Amino acid sequence: MDAVIKNFPPHADQGTDAAGKKHSMHKPLTDRPSQQEVEAAVTTLLRWTGDDIAREGLIETPARVAKAFREMFSGYDQSPEDELGRTFEEVQGYDDMVLIKDMSFHSHCEHHMVPIIGKAHVAYLPDGKVVGLSKIARVVDIFARRLQTQEAMTAQIATVIQDVLKPRGVAVLIEAEHMCMAMRGIRKQGSTTLTTTFTGVFKTDFQEQARFMTMLRDKHG
Ligand SMILES: [Zn+2]
Known part of the structure; x- marks a missing residue:
């Protein structure tokens, strides 16, 4: 297993559309085609594989793929x-790190639309308020269910938690395997990519950063 450790600054997530207009990562501009158009596109891809689109096993495939894509x-x-x-909850005196480890996710790389399978670890240092733990897992899932690069997804999770919850700091570490690396091109199986984003205290205080990494490594932490 080889790991690449990258540190990406938050706020590197603003996209620019074809017209040069800035748009937020949170509200992508989409003009959706009809179900019929999607099924026709899938049929074209099936033909591209070289298979026989008329054989029984493939008859319902375009409709199934259209449905799967929506999910x-x-x-x-x-x-x-x-x-x-x-929902925010008062912390009632608790101001130490909240760490949610090992949130499994499935995403798709924006370059090949092939799965990225991994785990996200998210920590924050509350400043008077906390969110329900399931909310953080939901945020990971929402970003995962978009076309992604691992780097962008890491920064997006940290940025939205920092912006909405306004904690003293956020730390996000994602470890993932990219199927596009395993299945095609360089065919490097079993390699894991690590990406991190730190904001606030986690960015400025090396000790907090080290504590986050230690707690991640500790199986009982
Ligand atoms: Zn890819």
Whole structure:
């Protein structure tokens, strides 16, 4: 297993569309085709494989793929800000690290639309308020169910938690395997890519950063 450790600054997530207009990562501009158009596109891809689109096993495939895509890319219809913003709980004196480890996710790389399979670890240092733990897992899922690069997804999770919850700092570490590396091109199986984003205290205080990494490594932490 080889690991690449990268540190990406937050706020590197603003996209620019074809017209040069800036848009937020959270509300992608989409103009959806009809179900019929999608099925026709899938049929074209099936023909591209060289298979016989008329054989029984493939008859329903375009409809199934269209349905599967809506589920796998449902993150475009969901707002991570809304997910985080609905309920805050008072911390009642608790101001130490909240760490949610080992959140499994499935995403798709934006270059090949092939799965990225991994785990996200998210920590924050509360400043008077916390969110329900399931909310953080939901945010990971919403971003995962969009076309992604691992680097962008790491920064997006940290940025939205920082912006909405306004904690003293956020730390996000993602470890993932990219099927496009395993299945095609260089065919490097079993390699894991690590990406991190730190904000606030985690960015400025090396000790907090080290504590996050130690807690991740400790199986009972
Ligand atoms: Zn790829």
